[in-house]
Amino acid sequence: MLKIENKADIFHYRALLFILCFALFSLLSRYFYLQVIDYDRHFSKAQINSVKALTTYAPRGLILDRYGEILVDNYPTYILTVTPYELRDKEQEFLKLSSITGIDTEELNRRYKKYYRGPFFPTTVAKNLTFEQISQIEEMRLDFPGVQYDRSDERIYSPILNDAHFLGYLKEVDRDAIPKLDKNLLYRAGELIGWQGIEKQYEKELRFSKGVDYIEVDTYGREIFRLNSNNIPAFPGKDLSLTIDANLQRYSRNILEGKKGSVLVSNVNTGEILSMVSSPSYDLSIYRGTTSEVEWNDLLKNKDKPLLNRSIAGLYPSGSTLKLITVINLIENSLVDPSDSLLCTGIYVPPGSTNEFHCWNENGHGLVDLNKAIAQSCNIYFYETVQLISLKDWTDTAKKFGFNASTKIDLPNEKNGLIPDKDFYIKNYGRWGWSERGVLLNLTLGQGDILITPVQALRFINHIASRGETAQLRLNLSKEISYYDKIVYSEKIWNHIWDGMFDVVNADQGSGWRARLNGSDVKLFGKTSTAENPHGEPHAWFIGFFDVEDTTYSIVVMIENGGGGGAVASPIAGDIVSYYINSSKSLAEN
Numbered sequence: 001m002l003k004i005e006n007k008a009d010i011f012h013y014r015a016l017l018f019i020l021c022f023a024l025f026s027l028l029s030r031y032f033y034l035q036v037i038d039y040d041r042h043f044s045k046a047q048i049n050s051v052k053a054l055t056t057y058a059p060r061g062l063i064l065d066r067y068g069e070i071l072v073d074n075y076p077t078y079i080l081t082v083t084p085y086e087l088r089d090k091e092q093e094f095l096k097l098s099s100i101t102g103i104d105t106e107e108l109n110r111r112y113k114k115y116y117r118g119p120f121f122p123t124t125v126a127k128n129l130t131f132e133q134i135s136q137i138e139e140m141r142l143d144f145p146g147v148q149y150d151r152s153d154e155r156i157y158s159p160i161l162n163d164a165h166f167l168g169y170l171k172e173v174d175r176d177a178i179p180k181l182d183k184n185l186l187y188r189a190g191e192l193i194g195w196q197g198i199e200k201q202y203e204k205e206l207r208f209s210k211g212v213d214y215i216e217v218d219t220y221g222r223e224i225f226r227l228n229s230n231n232i233p234a235f236p237g238k239d240l241s242l243t244i245d246a247n248l249q250r251y252s253r254n255i256l257e258g259k260k261g262s263v264l265v266s267n268v269n270t271g272e273i274l275s276m277v278s279s280p281s282y283d284l285s286i287y288r289g290t291t292s293e294v295e296w297n298d299l300l301k302n303k304d305k306p307l308l309n310r311s312i313a314g315l316y317p318s319g320s321t322l323k324l325i326t327v328i329n330l331i332e333n334s335l336v337d338p339s340d341s342l343l344c345t346g347i348y349v350p351p352g353s354t355n356e357f358h359c360w361n362e363n364g365h366g367l368v369d370l371n372k373a374i375a376q377s378c379n380i381y382f383y384e385t386v387q388l389i390s391l392k393d394w395t396d397t398a399k400k401f402g403f404n405a406s407t408k409i410d411l412p413n414e415k416n417g418l419i420p421d422k423d424f425y426i427k428n429y430g431r432w433g434w435s436e437r438g439v440l441l442n443l444t445l446g447q448g449d450i451l452i453t454p455v456q457a458l459r460f461i462n463h464i465a466s467r468g469e470t471a472q473l474r475l476n477l478s479k480e481i482s483y484y485d486k487i488v489y490s491e492k493i494w495n496h497i498w499d500g501m502f503d504v505v506n507a508d509q510g511s512g513w514r515a516r517l518n519g520s521d522v523k524l525f526g527k528t529s530t531a532e533n534p535h536g537e538p539h540a541w542f543i544g545f546f547d548v549e550d551t552t553y554s555i556v557v558m559i560e561n562g563g564g565g566g567a568v569a570s571p572i573a574g575d576i577v578s579y580y581i582n583s584s585k586s587l588a589e590n
Helices: 007-037 039-049 089-100 107-114 133-138 195-201 246-255 286-289 294-302 319-332 370-375 378-387 391-400 422-429 435-444 454-465 491-506 564-588
Strands: 051-056 070-082 123-129 147-157 170-172 191-196 211-217 223-232 259-266 273-279 343-346 365-367 526-531 541-547 551-560
Touching: 070 089, 070 211, 089 133, 089 195, 107 123, 107 541, 123 147, 123 286, 133 147, 147 286, 147 435, 191 195, 246 259, 246 273, 259 564, 273 491, 286 294, 294 526, 319 370, 319 378, 319 391, 319 454, 319 491, 319 526, 319 541, 343 378, 370 491, 378 435, 391 422, 391 435, 454 491, 454 551, 491 526, 526 564, 541 564, 551 564
Parallel strands: none
Antiparallel strands: 051 211, 070 123, 070 147, 170 191, 211 223, 259 273, 259 551, 343 365, 526 541, 541 551
16 A cells, blocks of 8 residues: 655645545536536526527519519529538539539639628529529438538510519629618628619619528538418518509500610600610520620610610700790790791891701792691791790790709609700800800700700600690509699690690691691691701600590600601601501400
8 A cells, every 4th residue: 555654745645635536526526417407497508509590582573564464574493502611611512513504714703702691691603593403402412511512593575575673683792882871771792683674763662571481400501390370471562553554565666676866655644654665675584694794795885885774864955846945935034926927948047147047958948837837847946936935935945844853754864955044054165165146046956065865755745635734654553643843834835835736746847747637536736856966877866745535655766876856767757657546446355
């Protein structure tokens, strides 16, 4: 037996033994506490760690035309996400995913960085996966820790309508955009958001409400089974019916095929847009993530600007449609007697000047009164009479009709246009670099610095057709009718404008005779315009209105670099109006 002679050694031995016993007691006590006293809490915690919360999605709301035809639908697809903290070897896993999906690793890494939200949140790296690709990933599940796939809905657009501009498109949300978005809609990186057109304007209505499903997973992240308790269901977005008539829209688009321009048709009584065409258009499938960078750059650099919505954002000189602004000023201020005639020889020389201003009819129109000046769009009549009007009166009247301001149509990115006033000229040309008489010669013909959009021209013709009490333009069929500020003029003024516009189309020498509705009891009122363009051929305009039974409709046709309004825009307007009248009769009969 070991003897310990030294008393100090005995003390150290006993102290060591005490410490060992105390440590053992502490361990046993802690074990007892964890296994018996605190068992329930830690068991629940272990259970929570094995339960995974999955965000669930519902379909986005459909977009339909006024008669229920689906314009924008959803189709099921698969998206691929990775959870960063679960990845063992990102580069190797991306290499394998690349071989399956056909997406190169550089693109996978780009998307990973763009939509990264943190180590514990799934990051979208691919979408539109096929069932075969998903099957391959599932077969190699053990090689892909941290990789998940989920069913998702993508937008599909009517292939025969192809109206990208007003329908708009969706875009994936990136990290930088999230702080600027509506926090109530709970966006996260990689999800889709309405980015243009109706998709953007009515994002809140069309977007779904997300849900949550709880699933139990094993240590590899594989689903064992779905838990039915505490799940939160996802709800689909609301369907949206538009004022658009899909058949009229198709017809109008076909007429504009191969041309640059815009066609707009509206119900004047309600402000409903029946057709809105901007040409050329583009294929909305470019936003599904399958378009190469080269194809995208080609689209951006296309000289015909297919991405531009010409109807609301194309800015053009109005041409002689704004001769009607001059007419209003002349009659309202009793500056001319409408029955008095002026001689049009084809040339006008302002008093005290040697500069010649020409009529579009080189031989002149002869004696011209107010009605004939509107009907034949005589430049000389308006050159002479506009000199009686002040610049302020002319620009104030144009602004009263909404030029220089948004129409407040329910679409994003509408342009305001430009009606140049005295302040504009001083700012841009100095105090002495212009004259009021000189700029009025341009303004009365809608030339010079004037810029308008086709949708502003539509509001203008609706003001005339409704005699100043005009419903606000809209694309949402269920939106309440509201009105622009009322424009008050005497019946005499409205009557003179209507009489002149009737003769534009229906008189023998009317500038818009090619729009005449031969064989129809419907009468079309119109105004043509040939807007000079310093960068090429002039723009061709036609604006007009007509009645079918008890409803008034309006039309605007603008052909960019098209040539003469009477020769080019008028027959297009006549064709579209004839089609609509016939289709309305057919619809009524059925």
